[in-house]
Amino acid sequence: MIMNTSKNDNYSSNCESLGKFFIPTKKDSDEFSETAKLMMKSGMIHKLSSGIYAWLPLGYKILSIVEKIISDKFEDIGFNRMCLPTLHPASLWIETGRYEVYGKEMLKIKDRNESDLVFGPTAEEACVDMVRNKIKLHDLPVKVFNIQWKFRDELRPRYGIVRCREFLMCDGYSFHETEKDALDFYDNVSEAYKEVFDELGLDVISKPAETGEIGGSKSHEFLIESEIGEDTAVVDGVEKSFMELGHIFLLGTRYSEPMNLKVTNSENKTNALVMSCYGIGVSRLVGALVEKYSVENGINWPKNIAPFKITILNMCKDSEKADKTCEKIRRKFSKTTYIVSGKKSPGEKFAVSDLIGSPIKIIIGNKQLESDSVEVRVISDKTHYIKIDEIIDFLDKVI
């Protein structure tokens, strides 16, 4: 029963306050890309298998912040959120002919009755099945989206959650009476995508793209320049590497025709609906954000994405005054305050704080405490020395 502690010693955990939050940071990681390495070191993700990751509490916090930004924007432009299952009956994919042509990235499964299932790499068929026989003319347009785990059996998963196999995707679907209606809404969604990327501070370009195995008559990719991007595009005459973050398709009747998704219009004619689909890689977006906001030794999150807006570094050992000040702030900003305290050295505490990347860092040291003050560093601003009595008011202003 001798424990192998060699791996364990690499980890440094930091949840010693009442509001415990499990962030097992570590000093190094054998991941290949800087982005994946940083996500491993800061305790955001854990690798279970090739291309299959768990999201630890810190990573999940970021993932859910990004998910909410996307979800809110989709709802703003009239999408209804729903949820499709991860597994689909193969029969639906056979209806559109995609079961045979999709290739090895599609994970095919047999259940206990030898029935064929598919772990959805995307969900056009499942969505059409959900709405067919239910849409009437006056319902149109119908716009639905879901944020659900997908699986693509990548030949060579890499870069952590950037090119993994199980990933979180936001996939929206819209159904229209005419091609013109579909095109108008396609442009709305394209605009909404830009607003999402702007909100996240990402410089994303959109460019016309091939429709590939998804099909349809028109499509745009949303790309960000990236060291670990695997798409290339010529921008300003120079070929650069890009990472694909989103892709939208005007599908036309590619799915509605074979799956018999039709409505009878006002002239009593029965036509297949015009369909579009819109995808954003939610988990991959987190990778793009980590790459964008990474700095030497850690990360600098902007306020609207930061998993913790405030990190308190308690440099004092056994100081009741310091503990009370931590607790005072944590009680007021409980969901967004992380406290680094305990027996670690100041250098170790700063290292952890750098990995968590809060835009506001409060340093509680013996010297400042003597004058009833704490040091507050606000990223992209400057360092302030604030009286303990005034700290809550100050944070209310800068948070």
Place this chain on the structure above:
Amino acid sequence: MIMNTSKNDNYSSNCESLGKFFIPTKKDSDEFSETAKLMMKSGMIHKLSSGIYAWLPLGYKILSIVEKIISDKFEDIGFNRMCLPTLHPASLWIETGRYEVYGKEMLKIKDRNESDLVFGPTAEEACVDMVRNKIKLHDLPVKVFNIQWKFRDELRPRYGIVRCREFLMCDGYSFHETEKDALDFYDNVSEAYKEVFDELGLDVISKPAETGEIGGSKSHEFLIESEIGEDTAVVDGVEKSFMELGHIFLLGTRYSEPMNLKVTNSENKTNALVMSCYGIGVSRLVGALVEKYSVENGINWPKNIAPFKITILNMCKDSEKADKTCEKIRRKFSKTTYIVSGKKSPGEKFAVSDLIGSPIKIIIGNKQLESDSVEVRVISDKTHYIKIDEIIDFLDKVI
């Protein structure tokens, strides 16, 4: 290209306002149980395959309300939310010996490289893998939970989402230094479960249970009396049918020992951690709620669970005043107002409203409009006639 409209005619859709929301209600369903039938008729769920369902916008709204109530409670008692993947490498299940013994309910999968994966029917192994080598003594207790889709390949899926194959589960895991710490927290979680069920208005009993294939030394089930329950328990000397909504287990070292999840304590001894796990069937809970709150012809949601707190029945055709009144209310309570309007008969409009089940129903009719009023029915209260000018203030009070 002749369309078969026989099935379509069964549906009646009702989203003709600016804030469109796709609720394809229908007059009947061939589901066996009353609960599943009601969920189908009210456009909450769609069956893709045996035991595999999609959650349409109305159903998803309820599912996410229930999810949030559970998630908030788990966070209140110190759990950190995280996210485990749906697919696990078989190797983890081999470590604990469960790969061979779990039985046919476990969905086994081979990927393109012939590696063995499992669609998690539960996730003890995945969670232990996520935290092992990362927990140090001062981190304890570590409490994490996730709300993720699980798959159990039921021999006979039935009752819609109550006994399905792909289902949403909240599964929490805690790790402690001692059995006593684990027991204390086990009691806390048990209390939190009761608070969740109280908040949902469900009469749930807890009783000691077998630990089964999950293992451990102590376990409690949380049961609700149900017509479609498949567990039985003797209460007040009478045997009744119950549905299992939750199950908690004190696992001890059943997983931490074989998977080498250990810490070195203050006496420099290295011990396996004491582990517990806590499950709640989130999607099944929705079934229990539908059963509990169903009434003749529909459902009566309490305010804290209602997907739409307000349903407006616009009985007027081509009345600008009626349309404006609808719009005024919708703009103020946009996320929680559903409008039934259009050419349907009053009877059809009431039928749809009954299926949506809002606790506040506003009826806009020509007669009341003449005196600038609308009729407001507040469930468990009475009918009010309110001046249009005062409707927002009134709703602010009763919502």
